[in-house]
Amino acid sequence: MELRCSVLVLALAAVLSVAAAYDPLDPNGNITIKWDIMSWTPDGYVAVVTINNFQMYRHIMSPPGWTVGWTWAKKEVIWSMVGAQATEQGDCSKFKGNIPHCCKRTPAVVDLLPGVPYNQQIANCCRGGALAAYGQDPAAAVAAFQVSVGQAGTTNRTVKVPKNFTLLGPGPGYTCGPGKVVPSTVFLSPDRRRKTQALMTWNVTCTYSQHLASKYPSCCVSFSSFYNDTIVPCRKCACGCEHKTCVQGDSKRLAVTGKQARGRHHGDKEAALLQCTTHMCPVRVHWHVKLNYKEYWRAKIAITNFNYRMNYTQWTLVAQHPNLDNITEVFSFDYKPVVAYGSINDTAMFYGLKYFNDQLMEAGPHGNVQSEVLMRKDATKFTFKQGWAFPRKVYFNGDECQMPPPDAYPYLPNSAPPAGAAAASPASVIIVAFLALLLMRDLHWTDLLVLELLFHQGRRRRRRNSSASAYSDADSDTEWEDPEDGVGSLFVMEGTPEKEPFCEQLSEQFEAYIYGQRKETSFKT
Template identity: 55%
Template sequence: MAGSFCHLVRSPWFLVVIGLVVVSLPGAVTYDALDPDGKIMIRWDIISWTGDGYTATVNIINTQQYRGIRSYRLGWKWAKKEIIWTMQGAQATEQGDCTRHPTNPPPHSCSLTPAIIDLLPGQPYNLQSANCCRDGVIAAAALDPKNSVSTFQITVGNTGVTNTTINIPQKLTLGSPGPGYTCSALKKVTQTKFPSSDGKRTTQAYVTWNATCQYSQNIAHPAPVCCVSISAFYSPKIVPCPDCACNCPPKSTTPGPHALAGTDQTCIAPNDQQALQNALLKEKKPPSLFCTKDMCPVKIHWHLKENYKQYWRAKMTITNRNLQVNYTNWNLVVQHPNFVNFTRAFSFTEKSLTPYGDIANDTAMFWGVKYYNDMLMQAGPEGNVQSEVLFAKDSTFTLRNGWGFPSHVYFNGDLCILPDPSDYPSLPNGSSKLRGGLALLVCTLVSFAVSLTSLF
């Protein structure tokens, strides 16, 4: 019995179930079974002392494999009445009350609870620091490791001037751009060492503080943000996203924007183009997304497209129904047992993820090709990206019981809602090896229907 339990605990599916259970706990910091070591680390290195304080380099380091940050907003509470004299590579959103410091120029910020944001690209050299000036975008570690760190430099005044008299900033917060991350307290750790440019000498920070921030989808979003619809070449049935997957649609069918229950958002019918244009021009708060039965801002469609002798093929389409958001550097994570035999993605970049070490290889991450489809545009004709994926067959291949469809799908790190497996398309006559002329005919008809419906 004990051996069986230990085998169960080591199973990747056990980890997934545990992760989903933790997600369901109100206010819990999510354990991500696909990225158990993923986090945001805040490293605060004091590199020099000043007359009334210090200069520090602050690094925001993303070790999450597939979850990036669209636009960071880092905040904290000063322990006493510290001020920010200057900043490079970032800026405080408010100056605060600096009447106690009548200097010229005045301090950069005297707020007791500063909020720090990144600078836009193209800043003058004297305002930059290393790894800055990307408008707060911090890439996922697996997608773009070189841009998974953001850095700024800060000169702090009205504080201690030795490593025993300074006070640690308190109550760290990280927004991206809204809530979602829960941060630990900054703690003093072993000082960071910095190699010289020639690599022959090292220096070290006077003081180093570290904190970690963990993501929770439950905190970030009151409801899911994406859903999955499916279809297959062997059936005319298209299984849509579940009704009310992300929210329930408004009951009104009159033209114009409609309020969404429990939110401050509105939606508008996809085919109501005139009302949409009027709303975008005249409404104080334009509609947020298209009205659909599932009310999800993002829809992923998985079409099981072809069954060859030695390979099988699927098509993935990502549709953005959000009227106000472009998804820069989007990514999609898919779990399927046949990723161990993954062969090729035709229009996306792909990387295998191995969250369970050598136990399984059933997870892959996809993202856009740079300068081609790495930005998912807001709702409209350009608001979708798609690619076909090819798999080699092995002895586990079957078309029975929905095996050809993914078990989990994540968009930008958030878990998407899948249809009920009992609704999946059924094989005609129970065949698990459908192919030939009938398959080709059905495939053509279904592909045509999918192309018409995948826009919304």
């Protein structure tokens, strides 16, 4: 009975581990490490190791870049390497004369930095460990190095495949399977008239799990719209608030701590120095429903970096929305559809333009990138009701972001607000105020003027809400005006008229009457 329970527990753990590494938006995404033995040596072989990133929108940044490790099956050593290096040499004291490059039984290999001598380079090496996403830049989604292995056997029968492969990119998150011998790789000559093949080939497949990479999300999402003046912020502590170091944006500590540590901890999530926010996320993605046309509608996307020690190079943003299958134009970003399930085209990948905004700078005045997406309406499904205009999922650099709760999405003016969000109507406020004034004696003539102005103000607000409701779902050739075009314009609610300062001042004075805070006139009792 105990044995059966143990087997069931192990089987369940295996299923859960596989499920945790499954990405529904990129079900076939993985990193494949391929070993090709190209020639034999007196005590081993020379192999070319190729790392292919087949993930559509998840890449590995540099520095520190990728790190590949394994455990030798026998007592192998690394005599030399080209295009990469082992991080530790290990104990090579038993060797006389020629000293191996690495004698550790569990070597860890990293890429070389750009600019190394040509005799230490091979094709697709020396990028500092950077590995681009396949959907973003297929040519840069491959890395390679050459390794000369000794004490390993000199035939296909005596060579043993290494075990316990690991991949850091740059931190944890990847799980690698065992090496499997596959048919030898075939190579074409430069003139493509001759084929050669490797002497032996094995593959290792590594998959990514966000749950293994971090306990909390690394980004969050906020919403706003032109038809509602409410900004839905990121959830409180969306990325966890425990054991995180943060500073205020104007703190003097940034001049010392942030700049000194930025170079040492570039790419290290644990050493992040965040700007103090309620969500405590390194990155926030804001989606703003901006404009409504007769046949089109427009959304604005802004990505903000709150990490003072991180520049996000070759960043990617993935959004899932049913109208992303009909994108007309994307401004300031590059765009590619992510079609994982045949004809279902509801996912898009956005990334920066090369040499323009493909790097999201550290937190500060330049720590944001933004763009707008113009989409054609589908009359059979388009609506602004029930938060339809907002994305279902958002990923930044391959990690899923924390979304706001569904009941907090901006709602239409003619729709019932969520529970707890209902506000008193202008008419009810005026009635309550009038009854309160009736309880007072010796009203001044200016008080009656306040009541009259408030009454007209309530009528104006009701008229605005009705006009905004008409624009919300009806087709229109007129676009809402955007009073400014900059970073701050993301949060400007198009279609919301400017408030009249005089009426607002009178409203504040009237509230002072109700709460007994007016100092100019005292009421008789």
